[in-house]
Amino acid sequence: MRGAAMSLSAAASGFVVFLLSVSVVQGQDxxxxxYTSTEICALKGSTVDISCTYRYxxxxxxxxxxxxxxxxxxxVSNNDYVDIRSDPEYSGRVQYIFGNNDCTxxxxxxxxxxxxxxxxxFITNQHNGKYTGSPGVTLSVTGMVxxxxxxxSRLLVYKSYNRAELKCHSSCRLPDHLHYVWYKNRQxxxxxxxxxxxSVYPADSYSCAVEGYEKFPSPPVYAPxxxxxxxxxSGEIVEGSSVTLTCSSDANPAANYTWYKENEVSPKASGQIFTITDFRPExxxxxxxEAQNRRGRHNSTLHLIVVAGKFLHSATHILYQKS
Structure with a gap:
């Protein structure tokens, strides 16, 4: 199975945008x-190549x-397939590039x-020798990124900071020659x-945008x-009852949570909620x-004590912070 090669070249009015995927054959016998690609995403004002090969x-x-x-x-209008070269909406904007059984x-x-x-x-000289490649190629044109x-993609952890490799990603594949703008704390x-x-620090956030589309930056990423x-x-807890601890932190990407008890190496639980059943003095x-993502981590502590057969808990406070 041979897929047609797609060209990528500068266009006077914009860029050539293409998205390669596994070739899909539509046909029988x-x-x-x-079609070299069945789904393509492109920017408004750019140029796109839609390619295929055909057989008979x-x-x-x-x-x-x-x-x-x-x-x-x-x-299709009145059972007539409308050649887009004759469609006024495409006037002066379409070009056919045909080779040996390939078509762009x-x-x-x-x-x-x-x-x-x-x-x-395509239509041949044979009786009933007409064929349409269906389903075709879905093109999505967006005016905004x-x-x-x-x-x-990579994170190296040091004592007071992290070294990270950041990648600005879009589901709409963009030309390699585009420039990007990077922001730290929105600057x-x-x-x-x-x-x-x-080098990233716990208090910093990072976002990106395509140059020319700075009004549409990515959501910022930051440590928890x-x-x-x-x-x-809340309040006094009766001995033998269940106690539920809850942890939450603002983070992007979303944080993972782990619960520890002081002076114990192994974690007690994972997830935002930690429930202790039949609570005892011990x-x-x-x-x-601990809330952690690929940007860093933060910790908060909760102090629980037993007094005269009942348990009291102190207000939460920060035990330590690290990244």
């Missing part, structure tokens, strides 16, 4: 169309098969209204590629803030919750 029987009933016509379409549709100056399913249709995310700090290696911890039921002591 000796007829078919192989070389002979039918001793008659040599010849392709008489081939075109791309998105809609190039659309320039993309508009959001160009979002549609594109299919190739709104789904950017900062991903932490512009660097212009460059989609990857950025930086100081967790808040609470105990239920359970009293300092419990602390």
């Amino acid at each position: 000796d007829w078919g169309v192989t 029987p070389s002979r039918i009933n001793d008659h040599i098969t010849q392709v008489k016509e081939k075109f791309w379409f998105t809609r 549709l190039r659309i320039t100056d993309l508009r959001e209204s160009d979002s549609a399913e594109y299919k190739l249709r 709104t789904d950017l995310q900062v991903q932490v 512009k700090m660097w212009r460059g590629t989609s990857s950025y290696s930086v 803030r100081v967790p808040s911890v609470s105990v239920s039921p 359970h009293s002591g300092n419990y602390y919750c």
